[in-house]
Amino acid sequence: MIDSIVIAVLTLTTIGGIIGIWRFRQRQHQLQHELTHQFALLEKQKHVLAVTRDALHSILTDIPDDLDALAAFADAVVRLHASEARFRALFDYAPIGILQANITGELVYINPTLEKILGYSHCELVGKNYYELLHPEEQIETSSNRLFEQLLKYSRNHYQTIERYQHRLGREIWASLSIAGVRDVDGGVLFVVGMVTDITEKRAAEARLAHNEMRIAEAQQLAQLGYWEWHPQNDDMFWSEEFSMQLGYPCKPIQTHLDEFYQAIIADDQQYVKYHLLALLDTSNQEKIPHFENLEFRVKIKDGKVKTLQSSGKLLRTYDDKPYCVIGTALDISERKQTELLLRKLSTAVEQSSNSILITDRKGIIQYVNPAFTKISGYLPEEVLNRTPRLLKSGLMGIDFYRDLWSTILRGDVWQGEFTNRHKSGELYYEYTTISPIRDENQEISHFLAVREDLTAYRQAVEALRNSEARYRSVIASMSEGVVLQNRTGEILTCNQAAESILGLTEAQMAGRSSLDPAWQSVRENGMSFPGYEHPAMVTLQTGLPFKNVIMGVYKTPQQDVTWIAINSQPIFTDDPSHLPTAVVTTFTDITPYKSAQKILEKQKQLLDLLRRGLNHFMSKNDLLSTYHLLLTELLKLTDSQLGFISDIEEDQIHTRLLLTHSLRDQQFITLFDREKTGLFATLNQLLQPILQNGSVIIQDQASAAWAQLIYQFFQSRIIILFK
Known part of the structure; x- marks a missing residue:
């Protein structure tokens, strides 16, 4: 049994x-x-x-x-x-290292694989403590030490960790360690079994992979290149840090879904992107598009801005040719698109410019001309490319002219000046040219840009204008009217000789002055001041309205009499958006003689009226004394003189009037009076009595004297009144 x-x-x-x-x-x-x-x-x-x-x-x-x-x-x-x-x-x-140790860590048995991993023989290892196999830096306190303790305490029966050993030759050995305790029927640990897998190469490969991934990430960041993955099986997506940032998300890797990617794309571009992604999976397409390149689409990021991205993608397949995932890159080309747009605008502007534009290399060989060059010079592009601008020379520009030009542009400065060139037909034409150096990335001059403005029509217009101006200046110079041209602010720009004569100033003295100059004094017809801001020229500049026949009295100097002028003002308009004049032309005529004659006529009218009233008074009163009183009183009101003398002079001694008048001033019965004082006419009435008995009254005023002569002839009296 x-x-x-x-x-x-x-x-x-x-x-x-x-x-x-x-x-x-x-x-x-x-x-x-x-x-x-x-x-x-x-x-x-x-x-x-x-x-x-x-x-x-x-x-x-x-x-x-x-x-x-x-x-x-x-x-x-x-x-x-x-x-x-x-x-x-x-x-x-066994293909992995296996060891057996007792509960104190002493090695009882190791297999040949572990011997090979550590570089020791079986005899060298058996009897050693496990901890002696570890790298010196790991021997102080190790995870395996803790694991042995935990095994003995029966907290766990199996553990796995990463250990760093030291090879017999001194190099590091990284290994994956799995240890387990073999227990008796009572649960006590009899011994420990461990399996060691050498992961040194794997760890090095992982480090190289991590390093490569880091370099790729850094390269993508430096190149601003985003990376994405799409797994068609479940539409999961992975976005790299750069791609997340391109879409307006936080700068970190993101695991997301394809729908979120579509939501970031603006509506007009979504179908376009979907088509290219799904085309990679289309098995009905015999060509089986393996990838797409430079796919451009727009995305709207969270702050509302729109970016343009350029993406390339490639389909990866499994070993059995089934779609596995699509990987791709993305580049933010928003700035490039803006630059391209700007370049297109610049190119269009150059092509459509009315100015002739040509580009040469440093030696002056023509490399580009725009259509305006052909229109102005008559040469087609193929006739001038790879040639120099010498074919345009007229022969009228000297050597010094070209020497200065080349010296300036080779120095790196901008040259400006006029050319007299010869058209393909042989005719001369004129250009105002600006030549600028173009520098390369090393700041070295590589090309020259010439912008040429055709001055031929301008020259012809200037010549015609000059001839027209000469004719107009001749006409204006010969005018008896004064002509003054003032700018927008009222400053005098020029005037003719008649204006100089009327105003008593030269053109140089008037240049730059305006009607607001306080040194110019002017009056109205009523004797009131005429402010500068109310002058016709200034009002025309403010309102744009013309004025005619405005009468103004001008003092050439404070000591001189008033010069009376009749002013006309006419605005000059240009394409100013304010719709106000940019200048004003003022013409004026000296009417001082007319004003003097008008004054004489007015006084004659008043004297005639005085005579009529005197006659009516005498006829009605038949009183000579009261008639004299009336006539002399009213006559004093009409005279311009401020002082008056009344004296007695014999009729037959009129030829000595002035001398006798001077001598009579010292006689007692001669009275000096101010006609503005109170009681003037009463004093005159008192003086009339002795004068009327046997005297004369002297009137030294041409108009008043003439009318006094009429009074004398009418009354057969010898009356002369002197006024100064």
Whole structure:
């Protein structure tokens, strides 16, 4: 009975070992668990074998004739040793390092793979403590040390970690360590089994991969190149930091969905992008478009701005040619699009410019001309390209002219001046040219840009204007009217000789002055001041309205009499958006003689009226004295003189009037009076009595004297009144 049990136990143990070996070979990733299990079985088998041997010894002692049981036992022992040999072969030839250590960490057994990993022989390793295999920096406190402690405390039965070992030659060995405790029936740790996988190359490869990824990310950032992935199976997307930022999202990698990508694209471009993405997956397309390049679309970022992105994408397939994912890059080309637009505008402006534009290299070889060049010079582009502008020379510009030109532009300065060139037809034409140097990225002059404005029509217009101006100046100079031209602010620009004569100033003295100049004094006809801002020229500049025949009295100097002028003002308009005059022309005529004659006529009218009233008074009153009183009183009102003398002079001594008048001033009965004083006429009435008895009255005023003569002739009296 005992033999059967032993045999059964041995048989089951052997079968368990065989099954464990088979599973180990079939499932390498479960090797750790199986090996640990086999170690436990092996120890149990040894324990059972020892017990069995003791039992057999007792049985053989007690039952020496039981030879069949002994034979069965021997067979079981043979099978057990065979199982152990197979397990040992699996242990020794495993592709990963395997170690066995006791609970203190002392190495009991290691397989050849671990020997190769660490560079030590089996004899050098057995008996060493596990911690001695670690790198010196890891020996102070290691994760494996903690793991051993945890295994002993039965907190866990299996652990996995990364360890750094030191090869016998001194180099670092990085390995993945899995350790497990083999326990007895009471749960105590009998020994520890560990499996070591060398990951040094894997770790180095991962480091290189991480470094490459970092360099790629930095390169993308420097190039402002975004990266994206799209997985068609579930429409998941990955955005790199740069691509997220291009779409207006935070600068970080984002796992998102295809719909969110479409939402960032403006509506007008969404179908365009969808078409190109789906075309990569279209199996009906025999060409099977593998990729797209330079796909441009616009996105609206969260702050409302619109960006233009340029993307390229490529479809990746699995080993069985099924779509796996689409990877792509994106570049923000908004600034480039704006630059392209600006360049197109600039190109259009150059092509459509009315000015002739040509570009030469540093040696003056023509490389570009615009259509205006052909229109102005008559030469087609193919006739002048790769030639110099010498073919335009007229021969009228000297060597010094061109020497100065080249010296200026080679120095890096801008040259401006006029050319007299020869048309293809042989006719001369004129251009105002600006030549500017163009510098390369090294600030070296590489080309020259010449902008030429055709002055031919301008020259002809100027010549015609000059001739017209000469004619007009002749006409204006010969005019008796004064003519003055004033600018927008009222400053005098020019005048003719008649204006100089009337105003008593030269053109140089008037230049730059305006009607607002306080040194100019003017009056109205009523004697009131005429303010400068009310002068016709200034009012015309303010309102744009013309004025005619405005009468103004002008003092040439404060000591001189007033010069009376009649002024006309006419505005001059240009294309000014304010619709106000840019200048004003003023013409004026000296009417001082007319004003004097008008004054004389007015006085004559008043004197005639006085005579009429005197006659009517005499006829009605028949009183000579009262008539004299009336006539002399009214006559004093009409005179311009401020002082008056009344004297007695013999009629036959009129030729000595002035001398006698001077001598009579000292006589007592001669009275000096101010006609503005109160009582003037009463004094005159008192003086009339002696004068009327045997005297004369002297009137030294041409108009008044003439009328006094009429009075004298009418009354047959000798009356002369003197006024100064």
